[in-house]
Each structure stands twice: as structure tokens, then as C-alpha cells.
Amino acid sequence: xxxxxxxxxxxPMLASIDSPADLKRLPVDSLPTLxxxxxxxxxxxxxxxxxxxxxxxxxxxxxxxxxxxxxxPYDRLVWDVGHQAYVHKILTGRRDRFDTNRKMGGLSGFPNxxxxxxxxxxxxHASNSISAALGMSMASELAHEHDRKVVxxxxxxxxxxxxxxxxLNNAAMHNNNLxxxxxxxxxxxxxxxxxxxxxxxxxxxxxRYNTMRYKAYQFCxxxxxxxxxxxxxxxxxxxxxxxxxxxxxxxxxxxNIRYFGPFDGHDVVKLVKIFNDLKDMTGPKxxxxxxxxxxxxxxAEKDPTxxxxxxxxxxxxxxxxxxxxxGQPTKYQYVFGHTLVELxxxxxxxxxxxxxxxTGTSMSMLQEAFPERTFDVGISEGHAVTFSGGLAKxxxxxxxxxxxxxxxxxxxxxxxxxxxxxxxxTFCIDRAGLVGEDGVTHHGNFDLxxxxxxxxxxxxxxxxxxxxxxxxxxxxxxxxxxFAIRYPRGKGALVQWQCDMQxxxxxxxxxxxxxxxxxILSIGHIGNNVARAVELLRQEGIAAAxxxxxxxxxxxxxxxxxxxxxxxxxxxxxxxxxxxGLGSAxxxxxxxxxxxVKLLRMGIDxxxxxxxxxAQLQHLCGxxxxxxxxxxxxxxKGESK
Ligand SMILES: Cc1ncc(C[n+]2csc(CCOP(=O)(O)OP(=O)(O)O)c2C)c(N)n1
Ligand SMILES: CC(=O)[C@@H](O)[C@H](O)COP(=O)(O)O
Ligand SMILES: [Mg+2]
Numbered sequence: 253x254x255x256x257x258x259x260x261x262x263x264p265m266l267a268s269i270d271s272p273a274d275l276k277r278l279p280v281d282s283l284p285t286l287x288x289x290x291x292x293x294x295x296x297x298x299x300x301x302x303x304x305x306x307x308x309x310x311x312x313x314x315x316x317x318x319x320x321x322x323x324x325p326y327d328r329l330v331w332d333v334g335h336q337a338y339v340h341k342i343l344t345g346r347r348d349r350f351d352t353n354r355k356m357g358g359l360s361g362f363p364n365x366x367x368x369x370x371x372x373x374x375x376x377h378a379s380n381s382i383s384a385a386l387g388m389s390m391a392s393e394l395a396h397e398h399d400r401k402v403v404x405x406x407x408x409x410x411x412x413x414x415x416x417x418x419x420l421n422n423a424a425m426h427n428n429n430l431x432x433x434x435x436x437x438x439x440x441x442x443x444x445x446x447x448x449x450x451x452x453x454x455x456x457x458x459x460r461y462n463t464m465r466y467k468a469y470q471f472c473x474x475x476x477x478x479x480x481x482x483x484x485x486x487x488x489x490x491x492x493x494x495x496x497x498x499x500x501x502x503x504x505x506x507x508n509i510r511y512f513g514p515f516d517g518h519d520v521v522k523l524v525k526i527f528n529d530l531k532d533m534t535g536p537k538x539x540x541x542x543x544x545x546x547x548x549x550x551x552a553e554k555d556p557t558x559x560x561x562x563x564x565x566x567x568x569x570x571x572x573x574x575x576x577x578x579g580q581p582t583k584y585q586y587v588f589g590h591t592l593v594e595l596x597x598x599x600x601x602x603x604x605x606x607x608x609x610x611t612g613t614s615m616s617m618l619q620e621a622f623p624e625r626t627f628d629v630g631i632s633e634g635h636a637v638t639f640s641g642g643l644a645k646x647x648x649x650x651x652x653x654x655x656x657x658x659x660x661x662x663x664x665x666x667x668x669x670x671x672x673x674x675x676x677x678t679f680c681i682d683r684a685g686l687v688g689e690d691g692v693t694h695h696g697n698f699d700l701x702x703x704x705x706x707x708x709x710x711x712x713x714x715x716x717x718x719x720x721x722x723x724x725x726x727x728x729x730x731x732x733x734x735f736a737i738r739y740p741r742g743k744g745a746l747v748q749w750q751c752d753m754q755x756x757x758x759x760x761x762x763x764x765x766x767x768x769x770x771x772i773l774s775i776g777h778i779g780n781n782v783a784r785a786v787e788l789l790r791q792e793g794i795a796a797a798x799x800x801x802x803x804x805x806x807x808x809x810x811x812x813x814x815x816x817x818x819x820x821x822x823x824x825x826x827x828x829x830x831x832x833g834l835g836s837a838x839x840x841x842x843x844x845x846x847x848x849v850k851l852l853r854m855g856i857d858x859x860x861x862x863x864x865x866x867a868q869l870q871h872l873c874g875x876x877x878x879x880x881x882x883x884x885x886x887x888x889k890g891e892s893k
Contacts (some may be wrong), residue, residue, distance in 0.1 A: 595753075
């Protein structure tokens with residue numbers, strides 16, 4: 253039986269749905285069966301084509317009820333992060349292509365308007381949905397499309413991000429039809445942190461008031477009592493009753509956003525009723541749904557952190573398929589984690605900061621060894637950077653570990669709150685370069701460029717685990733200032749990552765191979781591709797000199813002077829954008845110093861890169877071993893003609 257036949261036989265109701273119009277034809281009481289089939293489909297598909305599992309499983313009913321009630325794509329669904337929107341994709345004509353999810357040329361793992369008209373806004377980075385939905389709602393108002401509904405669907409961790417707060421603060425400023433669906437599963441990837449989560453648990457305790465309020469709204473709606481004019485007054489009245497009943501102000505109502513809930517987010521029939529009740533209500537409103545991350549699959553419900561993105565698994569037993577890694581290098585993130593604990597034992601000033609990614613960055617290792625010196629600040633990269641600045645100002649040495657693409661959220665904070673004061677913060681920038689299947693929103697290819705232009709910054713990248721350790725050690729020595737170390741997702745280059753840590757001279761690179769025909773300058777882990785290419789080039793009769801720059805800033809002027817004076821052909825290789833990165837730095841030096849060299853800059857050109865395996869993407873960008881060999885060969889042969 254083909255996979256398609258299996259799916260049609262096993263999930264007959266789902267097989268009949270090719271669009272939301274098909275979904276709407278189903279009687280409402282059949283929706284629980286559909287949800288069951290959707291969960292079966294997700295389990296079946298994701299067991300062999302891995303992706304974001306637990307979030308999608310927990311939001312099945314929300315996805316179904318929204319498409320059942322709202323007139324998509326005319327009405328806009330704006331997903332936050334988007335990792336919970338797999339069912340949305342499946343219901344909007346992409347079921348048969350779902351086995352291409354996260355693969356090269358296939359469906360993106362996140363909503364993306366270039367993929368479907370049902371994907372209304374880019375998603376991948378948390379906390380943008382309220383602002384985007386508010387903007388879309390205002391655009392509808394301005395276009396006199398007053399009947400269009402706009403819905404932002406956001407998780408309990410993502411709503412704690414600063415950007416979400418900015419959207420909430422602005423939501424009631426203008427007339428709009430915004431509905432915010434708060435999908436509260438009391439989980440981030442790891443355990444959620446912060447007072448907002450605790451507050452949301454407290455809201456549950458005031459259920460009596462909330463039920464009363466929802467019933468009152470239903471009554472008013474039935475009897476056409478709620479008018480736009482009376483909204484402000486009614487809100488204040490409701491707030492007053494609530495304060496009396498609970499002794500507590502509702503944070504959302506305090507922001508003039510009508511609050512409904514909490515409701516059971518797995519009762520799909522009830523959700524349909526709630527959305528139907530609320531959809532014509534004008535003005536911003538929030539409906540709070542309680543859900544279970546991983547709902548419907550025992551192992552995921554028990555351990556949602558592991559099952560956030562579990563990789564392949566046996567669908568019958570829940571056993572995860574683990575690749576045999578014997579004799580292979582470990583992941584950079586583990587070397588970072590172990591090394592940080594080692595350094596923290598020696599230097600009591602060291603503290604660790606993560607923005608909601610303790611497991612992903614391995615900051616969890618420091619958390620275990622020194623809980624009082626480790627801070628998970630939640631999805632708040634900007635705050636993480638400024639908080640680190642504050643710690644550093646008072647004499648601590650923060651190691652602030654953030655994924656490269658998420659650090660984009662903290663850019664001004666790096667400049668304003670750290671670099672100007674030259675504060676000693678080590679930025680450990682994980683997932684730098686091409687990350688693979690997460691795709692365009694998650695590649696860490698801008699960091700070299702966006703950090704190089706900041707005065708006072710030291711910007712570095714290790715070629716292997718030993719250099720990661722040396723750089724981490726060096727960064728916490730007195731007098732260093734802001735120090736960025738970027739390293740990629742996944743495996744390192746060495747099997748034996750342990751070594752004595754050494755102080756590195758800041759701004760000094762190293763020459764790995766002698767050569768006369770061409771000089772290749774690389775930075776970071778991609779230098780391992782260059783090292784292999786250099787070997788192959790040698791077999792082709794081309795003697796390439798290879799320099800591992802280690803530091804992009806300050807850049808090694810002695811190496812650049814040597815290269816400018818000795819070589820006609822110069823090549824730069826980086827796994828970041830060449831616009832502003834190493835390629836630009838070398839081009840600037842050569843131009844400013846009148847060097848007569850032919851410069852070939854290899855890296856990510858001026859375009860966005862979608863998803864695929866890292867190997868596929870390196871090939872696409874021309875920085876895999878084979879491409880480096882071919883491109884260098886062409887350069888050298890072209891020059892010698
Ligand atoms: C700006 C940013 N920081 C960090 C992440 C990594 N991240 C992806 S999902 C997630 C947790 C989201 O939790 P929540 O919003 O509650 O959704 P759930 O998975 O629980 O449904 C995090 C931290 C991200 N995508 N964007
Ligand atoms: C949705 C999201 O942003 C994260 O779940 C991300 O996909 C994690 O990626 P890693 O697997 O690299 O930790
Ligand atoms: Mg959550």
C-alpha cells in the first residue's frame with residue numbers, strides 16, 4: 253500500500269478535506285472525530301518526517317475550530333512562531349504535500365505567505381503575531397473592509413515576549429476587529445519562566461467571574477445590547493465587578509482588551525461556539541484557552557520538552573530513533589555547556605543567561621551546576637542582552653547564550669546597553685550559519701555582518717571545539733569587553749573535544765597550510781570544508797594557502813598584509829552573508845591598501861535561503877567542499893591564462 257492509500261484508508265474524514273470549505277461542510281459533532289484523525293496523521297507523518305510535534309498536537313482543536321468558524325483566507329489567521337500550525341497547513345490544501353515538510357523545495361515548517369494565501373504573515377520568531385495582526389486589522393479598517401476578522405494565535409511563552417507586550421499595549425488604541433487566541437499549555441520549549449505565567453494560572457482561579465462575564469456577553473449579544481459606544485463603559489463596569497470578586501485586576505482588561513476564559517482548548521465543539529460568539533464583537537478581545545502540549549500522544553504529554561522537536565520515532569512505541577554517534581564529534585552546544593561549567597568553577601564572577609533556550613543552548617548544564625548563577629529570562633532576547641549589561645556593569649561576567657537569528661531581536665541592546673560602555677559580556681552565539689530544516693527564519697547568517705560594524709566588539713568564530721574552549725576562556729579574562737563567539741548547530745569537528753584552555757591573542761589568526769597559487773581565508777567551522785578542499789586542490793596541482801582568521805574583528809592585519817603582497821588570487825569563505833562579513837572586510841582592506849588581487853568572496857550572497865539539509869544548503873550557496881574546489885580552480889586557472 254502506498255503512503256497515500258494508507259492515509260486515505262486510515263483517515264477517511266481527513267482525506268475528504270482539501271480546503272476549509274470542505275471542513276465547513278462537516279457537521280459540528282463530527283469535529284472530534286476529525287481531530288482524532290488529524291492527531292493520527294500527525295503522529296504517522298512526523299514519525300518519519302520529523303518536525304515540531306508537541307506544539308502541533310496540542311493545538312489541533314484550535315486549528316480546526318478557527319478554520320471552521322472563520323472565513324479564511326479572507327479572514328486572517330496570524331500564527332505566532334508557527335510551529336503549532338501544521339494542522340492549518342493540512343486543512344488548507346497541503347495535506348498531500350505534508351511529507352515534504354521542512355525538506356528542500358517542500359513545505360516550510362512555518363507559515364510563509366510565499367507558500368499559501370492562507371499563510372498571512374511570516375512566522376518563526378516568537379511574539380510578532382499581535383503586532384502583525386493589529387497592523388492587518390487596521391489596514392482592513394482603512395480599506396473599509398470592516399467585515400474582515402483578524403486573529404492572532406499566540407502561546408503562553410510567546411505572549412511574554414516584549415514585542416507581544418508592545419502589541420497588547422497598542423491594541424485598544426484604534427477601532428479594530430482583533431481577536432487574540434491565547435494557547436496556554438503552561439510550557440515553552442522548556443519550563444516557562446516569569447510572573448506572567450503564574451498570573452495566567454491565577455486567572456484560572458477566577459473562573460466564576462469569567463464564566464459569568466462570558467454569559468453576560470452572550471446575553472447582551474442575543475439582545476443587541478452591546479454597542480460600540482457602550483464598550484468603554486461596559487468594560488470599566490466589568491473590570492470593577494471582577495476586582496470586587498477576585499481582588500485582582502485582569503491585566504488584559506487593564507489594557508482595554510476584553511478577556512474571555514479560560515476555556516478548555518481541546519473541546520472543539522465548545523471552541524466553535526466560543527469563536528462564533530466572539531467573531532462579530534468589535535474591538536480587541538482575547539480568548540484564553542488551556543491546552544496540553546503533546547495532547548493525544550503519551551510520551552509527548554509526559555515529556556513535552558523532548559517532544560517539542562523529537563526527530564524520528566517509532567509511532568507505535570514512542571521510542572525515538574537515535575543515530576549512532578559512536579566515534580563522531582559531539583555537538584558544539586555540549587562543548588559550550590561543559591566548558592562554561594568548568595570556567596564557572598574557576599571564576600566566581602561568571603553567570604549564564606539564556607532567553608528561553610536552556611536545553612537548546614545547553615545552558616541547562618550551568619543551571620544544574622550553579623542554579624543561582626544561571627538566569628533563564630524567557631523569550632526576551634533584548635532583555636537578556638541588557639540584563640547581561642547590568643550584571644556586567646556591577647562586576648559579574650555574563651555568558652549570554654542566544655541563537656544567532658534570535659539575537660537579531662537584541663541588536664540595539666548590544667550596541668546601546670553593552671558596546672558603548674564596553675561591558676565585558678561574552679555573547680555565545682549558537683546556531684550560527686545555516687541551520688538546515690528550520691529554514692529562512694532561523695538561519696544564523698547575519699551575525700558576522702551585523703556585529704562587525706559595532707565599535708568595541710570582538711567578533712570571533714572557532715574552527716573546532718578546542719578553539720571554542722580557547723575563545724570562551726579568553727573572553728572572560730580581564731580587559732576584554734564585549735566578546736562574540738559564534739558557532740554552528742550540531743556536530744563539531746573533533747572527536748576529542750577536551751583540551752587545556754589557552755589564552756588566544758585577540759585579533760590574531762593562524763596559517764594552517766602553506767601555498768603559493770591562492771590564499772583562502774576562512775572564519776569558523778566552515779574552515780573544515782576549506783581544509784578538505786585544500787587537500788583536493790593539492791591533488792589537482794593547485795597549492796592553496798589556508799588561513800583560519802579566528803577573529804573577524806579586530807581582523808588580523810598581518811595576515812591581510814601578507815596575503816595582499818604574496819598572492820594574486822584571494823578567496824574568502826564564510827557561512828554567513830558576504831555582504832558585511834569576512835568577504836567585505838577583506839575587500840575593504842584590499843581596496844584601501846591598493847592591493848592588486850583578484851578576490852573571490854564565497855558565502856551566502858544577497859538573498860534569503862530556504863530550508864534543506866545543511867549539506868544541501870551549503871551546496872546551494874557554493875560553500876560545500878566540492879563547490880569550493882571548483883570555484884577556486886576556476887579562479888586560479890582563469891588568472892593564469
Ligand atoms: C524570538 C524567539 N526566541 C526563541 C524562539 C525559540 N522558540 C521556539 S518555540 C518556543 C516556545 C514557544 O512556547 P509557546 O509560545 O508557549 O508555544 P508552545 O510551543 O507551548 O505551543 C521558543 C522559545 C523563537 N522561535 N523566537
Ligand atoms: C520553533 C523554534 O524556533 C525552535 O523550536 C527551533 O526550531 C529550535 O531549533 P533547534 O532544533 O536548533 O533547537
Ligand atoms: Mg506554551
